[in-house]
Every structure is written in structure tokens, then in C-alpha cells.
């Protein structure tokens with residue numbers, strides 16, 4: 001189990017509130033039995049839409065190629081529970097997300113996958129996006145231990161809920177082994193629940 | 201996410217908080233009854249009473265089990281069905297879509313290997329996962345329910361705590377029958393009074409979403425209450441809870457009452473005989489106490505709710521059918537870019553009334569509105585209207601399950617739909633998310649009884665969706681445009 005304390009790399013900004021998981025990975029790419037190959041389809045329809053308007057989506061923009069940190073705005077990842085969405089982002093190359101807020105299911109998925117998502121203020125999210133936009137080669141450090149995001153010598157305060165923070169720092173983000181640790185306790189709780197025993 | 205925490209935690213046995221005499225919500229009672237322990241992260245390990253799986257979000261989870269050589273210790277507590285990719289026209293195997301066939305084969309092999317029940321097409325029990333579990337009596341008050349699907353909130357209609365999860369968490373539930381979860385705050389949402397004619401559960405939840413916004417519920421469980429909700433049937437309650445997730449809430453629920461018990465009585469998986477009375481007593485005990493403490497309470501008046509239509513690309517962007525589309529100035533500054541994006545994508549503008557908007561496609565179905573009462577109401581509107589769907593409109597009805605289909609056919613609803621120019625299909629998710637062959641084309645615009653109007657949701661990257669009730673969808677199909685269904689209902693003297 002690996003500890004995750006800090007993610008450092010270049011960043012890619014994705015703009016807008018309420019970016020839902022249908023946009024991150026359209027449903028037609030859910031016709032699969034494995035997550036492999038989802039990376040190239042991340043934001044596929046948004047990318048095509050921008051192209052049609054003569055613009056370039058950040059995920060197509062050569063300047064942001066190889067980015068490890070995604071910088072977004074509020075309620076990122078709302079909608080469908082599909083883990084295909086964070087998996088697509090991860091497989092594109094992202095290892096951490098900085099945003100104002102996230103939908104809860106999306107958040108739970110990213111923790112279980114080991115991709116930390118930290119919260120910053122709306123102003124700071126925009127400020128970081130602007131810094132990255134003006135210099136795409138700038139290094140961004142998402143410091144889970146220090147609760148901050150460092151960009152070009154500036155430090156922005158970030159937060160991460162205490163539970164996931166501990167999970168990343170201790171390496172316990174992959175919950176399965178801890179959940180299985182005392183199987184007897186699970187059976188005890190099950191045996192106390194009247195419906196498990198058919199109300200006998 | 202870790203929010204709140206038990207307010208009156210006194211002592212801990214197995215890490216289970218014990219409470220004083222202060223009133224508790226159903227959420228807290230059910231949560232506490234299912235806690236196995238506090239994890240090192242501070243999250244709680246929660247036992248899951250009912251786990252449902254479907255073909256889209258489970259294959260990778262089974263792969264992870266095999267990779268790590270994990271077993272499924274409670275195979276009887278997981279139930280599988282197929283709904284998302286199944287075609288609703290020709291269901292003969294192998295499916296024409298190779299990838300869909302591959303997904304079917306995967307769930308068949310996985311459920312067989314791990315000893316899990318699978319409700320297959322043709323079994324008489326197949327359908328949209330959130331419709332079939334209640335039909336069988338699997339969903340019961342006081343349970344924790346999980347499924348790799350965000351609309352798992354639907355099951356909260358029974359007084360269960362039901363959440364959508366991702367694939368890694370599906371793996372955890374399969375391997376341990378538990379999940380790592382934080383505690384939510386509870387918001388009580390009261391709706392009081394009598395709904396007007398032509399106003400349905402769908403309009404109630406669209407109204408609530410509009411008021412509380414798509415992200416207003418993040419960190420919360422929503423408890424729906426009040427006389428309007430209490431007067432609802434179980435099917436209507438499911439419609440309301442189904443869309444709690446569209447408001448950002450992790451789950452939504454309604455306290456169990458006589459309506460809940462009457463619905464469950466006699467269902468194949470519900471308790472019977474001597475167990476029934478014990479079950480009812482326990483179910484009653486899990487309801488929120490009258491003096492329960494809530495993080496906050498909001499109240500709405502049923503009389504203020506109109507037949508509602510979404511105009512934008514988020515389920516909270518809606519208006520009453522005769523109301524103008526709001527202007528950007530009606531929204532806080534930070535929201536305005538999203539509003540402009542919605543006008544542009546939908547090709548609609550501020551001040552315009554939705555009742556002039558033509559539709560190309562009408563979809564009646566989904567876990568929001570694919571149950572028998574939904575189809576009855578749509579058929580009633582078709583009969584009162586008396587006309588036919590114009591050739592410019594493609595309208596189709598997809599029953600939510602094989603049981604709904606059979607019941608509808610026994611009542612002759614299929615004939616009503618066919619006579620009025622609607623297509624009649626096999627059970628599945630269909631154009632709710634368009635993973636099967638049912639898709640919008642190009643810029644087509646649909647009136648849909650489903651739950652999401654996101655960009656591209658119905659299969660065309662530029663397709664547009666207007667969310668409505670089944671009655672409003674039927675009216676839109678027959679008139680070829682969004683129409684106030686009350687004009688048609690008034691012909692029936694109602």
C-alpha cells in the first residue's frame with residue numbers, strides 16, 4: 001500500500017462549474033469490461049465541441065500535454081456514479097485534482113483509486129488556472145501533508161477532508177484490506193440486524 | 201465526507217456510538233445500526249444490507265476481486281440485473297452490438313462464478329435495477345443499500361439509506377459486504393398541501409431541485425416529509441427520492457409508514473407470516489423521532505408547484521410550463537457563465553416560454569418514471585387528447601421492468617400507446633442514457649421522463665433534453681411541442 005503525500009507536475013486547467021461525469025466520459029465509452037483505453041476519450045465530446053468552434057479544449061492543447069494536476073472549479077464530477085470518469089482522467093495522466101468542490105460519489109471514487117482531490121477557494125482556483133494558463137510549464141505541487149498547493153513560488157491554502165487525508169498519508173486509501181481486517185466484527189453486526197435473520 | 205458527527209455520542213462499543221434520549225433521524229438510526237467500526241481514516245465501516253449490481257459498473261470490480269484472489273462472503277446479499285445496454289427492440293442473442301454482448305457474457309460468468317442471483321431478460325424479473333429491487337420486495341425500511349449507480353437514492357423511498365458508489369467500492373462491497381463512509385448531515389425537506397391537477401411527483405422534485413440547486417445537497421442526506429409526500433404512493437415517492445442525487449445529496453429518504461408496509465406486503469422477498477409483524481415493528485422503530493434534530497429544515501407549499509419543464513443542461517434549470525425562462529440577472533454572479541452556456545447549448549433564450557418549444561423525440565421510461573402508475577397516467581393523457589403523435593415526432597414508451605411491461609399489457613396500455621402513435625418497447629434504461637441503440641441524432645430535442653438533461657446525455661453529443669413528468673411527455677408527443685397538460689386533463693373533467 002503506498003503513501004501519497006505530495007503530487008508534483010505540470011497542470012491542466014478545465015474551466016466551468018458543474019462539469020458532470022457524462023461530459024468527462026460520454027456513456028458510449030461505458031460499453032467495456034475494463035477501464036483500459038479510457039484515457040484517450042476523456043472529455044471527448046467537449047473536445048470535439050471546442051474543435052468545431054475553432055477552439056482547443058485543454059485536453060487537446062499541446063501546451064498541457066503530460067500534466068499531472070487538473071485544476072477545475074466547483075461541483076466537479078457531478079451526475080453519474082461512473083468510476084469510468086475519474087479513471088479516464090487518471091489514465092490520461094492526471095494524478096491529483098485541485099478544485100473548489102466535488103460531487104460526493106466522484107470524490108469517493110477518487111479516494112478509492114488513490115487520486116487525491118483537494119479543495120481551494122473559488123478565487124484561488126481561478127488564480128491557479130490563470131498562472132497555469134500563462135505558463136503551462138510551471139510546476140504545481142499538491143501538498144497533502146502541508147495542506148497547500150504551491151505554484152511558482154506562491155502557496156495557496158488547500159483543504160482535504162480529514163478521513164481521506166489520513167488515508168492518503170497512511171497509504172490506507174485502498175480500503176479493502178482494512179475493511180477485511182476483522183471479518184468477525186462484520187459477521188457480528190450482520191447477526192444483530194433483524195432483517196439479515198429474516199426477522200426470526 | 202466527514203461532516204457533522206454524532207451529536208450526543210456517549211460511549212463506544214465496537215466503535216458504535218450510543219445515543220442519549222435526544223430524538224434521532226432515520227438516517228442516524230440506520231447508520232448507527234450498520235457501523236462495524238471506526239476506520240483509521242476516521243471514516244466508518246458500514247455494513248451493506250442490500251447490494252445490487254448491473255452490467256456497466258461491475259465487470260471491472262470482479263476483475264479486481266480475481267486479481268487479489270478475494271471471495272464474496274455474502275453472495276445472497278447481492279442481486280444482479282441487466283438494464284443499461286440491453287436493446288429494447290430486438291433482444292435476441294447474441295446482441296448486434298459486440299461490446300454489449302461482451303458485457304452480458306461478463307455479468308453472466310461473474311455472477312455464476314461467485315454464486316450471485318441474476319435477473320436475466322426473459323426471467324420475468326429483469327428491468328432497471330432501481331425498479332426491480334422494490335418490485336421483488338428486496339428493498340426494505342431500515343436497510344443500507346448500495347449499487348454502482350447514482351440513482352440508488354431511489355430506494356430511500358422505503359426508509360432505507362441508499363447510496364450510489366463507484367466500481368472500486370463495488371469491489372469492496374463484494375469482498376467485505378461493507379463500505380468506508382463518512383457521516384452526512386440531514387436536511388428535512390417538507391412539502392405540504394395538495395398538488396393541483398396535472399402536477400406530479402416529478403414536478404415536486406424538479407421544483408425542489410430548482411430551489412435548492414444542483415449542488416445544494418452536497419454533504420447532506422435529504423429527508424423528504426410533509427403532507428404532500430405522505431399522501432404519495434410508493435411509486436411517486438420513488439420518483440422523488442430518485443432525483444435526490446441531482447441535488448447533490450448523497451441519499452434521499454422518506455420515513456416508512458402504512459403506505460410503505462402495504463406496498464411490501466406479499467412481495468416475493470418481503471417477510472411473511474410471523475416475521476411480518478416483527479418486521480413492521482422494527483421498520484416503525486427506525487423512522488425519525490418527532491423530536492429529531494436536523495442540520496436544517498426547508499418547507500415548500502404544494503400549491504406553488506406547477507407542471508415543470510427543464511430549459512437548461514442541469515436538472516435544477518427548470519421553470520413552470522407557463523413561466524418565462526429566467527434571465528441571467530436572476531442568478532448569482534458566479535452562476536451566470538453556466539446560464540449563458542445553457543442558453544447557447546439549448547438554443548433558448550431568457551424570457552421565452554417553454555410552451556412554444558417543439559420536440560423531435562419523446563421518451564417515457566427510466567428509473568424515475570418507468571413504473572406502472574407513470575405509464576397509466578401517460579396513457580390516460582393520450583386517451584383524453586384523442587389524437588395521434590405527429591409523424592415529425594418519434595415517441596416511445598419503455599417499461600421499467602418485465603413486470604411493469606406485463607402489467608401494462610394486461611391493462612391494455614400497450615394498445616392505447618400504439619393506437620395513439622407511440623412505440624412500445626422491452627424493458628431497460630434505453631434513452632435515459634443511450635448506451636443501447638436508442639439515441640438522439642444531431643441537435644434533436646427530446647421531452648424525456650428521465651432524470652438528467654446534461655449535454656449529450658441522450659446519445660448525441662449535441663442533443664438536447666427537456667425533463668418532464670410522464671403526463672407532460674405524453675402531451676408533448678401528441679402536440680409536437682411542450683404543452684400544459686392541464687389543457688388536456690381538463691377535457692376529462694379533472
Ligand code: SF4
Pocket residue numbers: 283284328329330349351566567568628629632633650651
Ligand atoms: S434508467 Fe437511467 S438513471 Fe436509471 S439506472 Fe438506467 S441509466 Fe441510470
